[in-house]
Amino acid sequence: MRGKGKSTIVWLLMGMLVLGLGGFGVTNFSGGSADIGSVGEVGISSQDYARTLRAEMQDFAARTGRQVNAAEAKALGIDQAALARLYTGAALEAEANRLGISVGDQAVAKQITGSPAFRGMNGQFDRSLYADTLRREGIREAEFEHDLRMDEARLILQQAALAGVSAPQAVTALTQGWLLETRDIRWRELKPEDLPEPIATPDDATLEAWHKANADRFTAPETRKITYIWLIPEMLEKEVEVDEQALRDLYQDRIDEFQQPERRMVERLVFPTMAAAEEARARIARGEITFEQLAAARGLTLNDIDLGEVSQADLGAAGEAVFALDEPGVAGPASSELGPALFSMNAILDPVDIPFEQAKDELRVEAAVDRARRVIEDQSAEFSDMLAGGATLEDMAKETPMKLGQIDWSAGAEADPNGIDAYPVFRQKAAEIGEKDFPELLELDDGGVFALRLDGIQPPALIPFAEVKDRVAEDWSRNETHRQLLALAEERKVQAEAAAEPAPAAATAPVAQAVGAAAGNAAVTPPQAPPTVPATDPATGPDAGTAVTDLARGGFISDAPQDLVSQAFEIAREGDAEVVDAENRVFLVTLDKIHPAVTEGDEAEQVREGIANRLADSLRQDVFDYFARALQAQGGVTLNQTAVDAVNAQVQ
Numbered sequence: 001m002r003g004k005g006k007s008t009i010v011w012l013l014m015g016m017l018v019l020g021l022g023g024f025g026v027t028n029f030s031g032g033s034a035d036i037g038s039v040g041e042v043g044i045s046s047q048d049y050a051r052t053l054r055a056e057m058q059d060f061a062a063r064t065g066r067q068v069n070a071a072e073a074k075a076l077g078i079d080q081a082a083l084a085r086l087y088t089g090a091a092l093e094a095e096a097n098r099l100g101i102s103v104g105d106q107a108v109a110k111q112i113t114g115s116p117a118f119r120g121m122n123g124q125f126d127r128s129l130y131a132d133t134l135r136r137e138g139i140r141e142a143e144f145e146h147d148l149r150m151d152e153a154r155l156i157l158q159q160a161a162l163a164g165v166s167a168p169q170a171v172t173a174l175t176q177g178w179l180l181e182t183r184d185i186r187w188r189e190l191k192p193e194d195l196p197e198p199i200a201t202p203d204d205a206t207l208e209a210w211h212k213a214n215a216d217r218f219t220a221p222e223t224r225k226i227t228y229i230w231l232i233p234e235m236l237e238k239e240v241e242v243d244e245q246a247l248r249d250l251y252q253d254r255i256d257e258f259q260q261p262e263r264r265m266v267e268r269l270v271f272p273t274m275a276a277a278e279e280a281r282a283r284i285a286r287g288e289i290t291f292e293q294l295a296a297a298r299g300l301t302l303n304d305i306d307l308g309e310v311s312q313a314d315l316g317a318a319g320e321a322v323f324a325l326d327e328p329g330v331a332g333p334a335s336s337e338l339g340p341a342l343f344s345m346n347a348i349l350d351p352v353d354i355p356f357e358q359a360k361d362e363l364r365v366e367a368a369v370d371r372a373r374r375v376i377e378d379q380s381a382e383f384s385d386m387l388a389g390g391a392t393l394e395d396m397a398k399e400t401p402m403k404l405g406q407i408d409w410s411a412g413a414e415a416d417p418n419g420i421d422a423y424p425v426f427r428q429k430a431a432e433i434g435e436k437d438f439p440e441l442l443e444l445d446d447g448g449v450f451a452l453r454l455d456g457i458q459p460p461a462l463i464p465f466a467e468v469k470d471r472v473a474e475d476w477s478r479n480e481t482h483r484q485l486l487a488l489a490e491e492r493k494v495q496a497e498a499a500a501e502p503a504p505a506a507a508t509a510p511v512a513q514a515v516g517a518a519a520g521n522a523a524v525t526p527p528q529a530p531p532t533v534p535a536t537d538p539a540t541g542p543d544a545g546t547a548v549t550d551l552a553r554g555g556f557i558s559d560a561p562q563d564l565v566s567q568a569f570e571i572a573r574e575g576d577a578e579v580v581d582a583e584n585r586v587f588l589v590t591l592d593k594i595h596p597a598v599t600e601g602d603e604a605e606q607v608r609e610g611i612a613n614r615l616a617d618s619l620r621q622d623v624f625d626y627f628a629r630a631l632q633a634q635g636g637v638t639l640n641q642t643a644v645d646a647v648n649a650q651v652q
Helices: 008-017 046-064 070-075 078-099 105-113 127-137 141-162 169-180 204-213 244-253 274-285 291-297 313-323 356-388 393-399 424-432 469-500 509-518 562-568 602-635 641-650
Strands: 037-039 042-044 182-190 223-231 263-270 306-311 329-334 341-349 403-409 449-458 546-552 577-582 585-595 637-639
Touching: 037 078, 037 602, 042 078, 046 070, 046 078, 046 641, 070 078, 070 641, 078 141, 078 602, 078 641, 105 141, 127 141, 141 602, 169 602, 182 469, 182 562, 204 469, 223 393, 223 424, 244 356, 263 291, 263 313, 274 291, 274 329, 274 341, 291 341, 306 313, 313 329, 313 341, 356 393, 356 449, 393 403, 393 449, 424 449, 469 577, 469 585, 562 577, 562 585, 602 637
Parallel strands: none
Antiparallel strands: 037 042, 037 637, 182 546, 182 585, 223 403, 223 449, 263 306, 263 341, 329 341, 577 585
């Protein structure tokens, strides 16, 4: 939650309080008339609510990139969020007044004089600027200073209420142990070739039944039959005349693209002295170290020292040494603007020399498209007037340069890269237009224009079996393969868990002798254990799969979905296995070993502190919520819904 100030100026001044009151949704109050409502003796004015509601709407727009009007704000609950902040703040103010909590004039003056919003050209507090700014915002000085005083009082009250809240050590330790636990697992993906028999070929009756049972997979989406006209700059490119002098001017403007000297891809490593640079160069020459290792030893990456594409002139005094290399290598040491340096040259880029005559065609297309864009802009008003006057799209295509087209458009269909449906604005309009809507001229992102008409809507319909028989067969086979793989995985799971269970102990010789004694001390041969028949253990046999040791919760396994890791940590006992069905793939995961968390060391301590901080923040949020509600219940809450509705109607 983020609090909003009584105005933009208050928000600037309250930056130091955002993590305090702002963190729990507290805002400012004038203490004036209770137009909207009140908590105890503290009223909430219509002006307070209007400012807070606008601030909430602006915050929503900043977070989502979408502006909302008052009606949309109400539908999204933004108005309720604004009211909640106001009533929370009013409850705190009422309690602060009851307890006599306040701050002195000096604290208020310090906030005002320290605000950048009230500083003049000399950087000092400007009394006239302060008064003029508040007057423009429609806030009286006494009201503004009261708000600052109460913000401080509410902050003191909030800090006192939450001072004793901390994360329980037992919960923190338990969470740390859960989070840092690691596991050894083995996993294997089951594939169609693992099935004992290939998937049978289904007959037509089976496929027709599958077609009907899964109609949603073989249903054509809603199709909108649309007629449109459009005109984009590329359509006029060949018809637009471009003056050759204009092309020459454009060539000169972009001369850096067509005329470039030889360049090199260079990295530079600067040293404090020339002697240090020479010593490093000698070590490279002896093969003791590489240029990259030198940079790494200084705590630098190649990106830190990369100069990019440079010409000899760009390198200054070092240019001659670097450009003397006829293949990638190290040059220097040489002087640079930062001191003695070694230079690693990685690539040679040939000079670029494209004369005007060679670049002319490219430049003409660019200039013509730009000119065509202006032509379309100039004609747009005429096109709009013709549509408003009742001209049909067909008439427009005959009387203007606009091109007529038709499309059967569906929301999920893949767009033609060269078609009008490649434009987002067209797709949005095609989805919204109704059959009774009149065509209107709209702009495209590249400077073109278009208009469209909805001729009809073909509702979703089941595609006849004969038309999609191959798709149905493929879908049935894919589903049947997946089903049988899951069944096979369950069998392998049972085998793996059975193999992990300890075998029952065989009868021992003392037991056999005791039985013999009970039979009259006759000689008794101890019973022999049945011979052990080696069984194929999916967990340890040739199909054991891939072993992963010390897997962390939330870790990553190459070529496996993340669900495999998540479910591996849901297995309760060592030796147990789990079937994982993820991303249309089937896996068998066996838990070999659970390693308790290592709770000592810097990393574990950082994790523990992070857990404690998150738990404490959550508890403080809850405690503050209960505290604010208790204060509202204690002081009594009133709400004037009529006044609220009036403000909602006025706010835009």
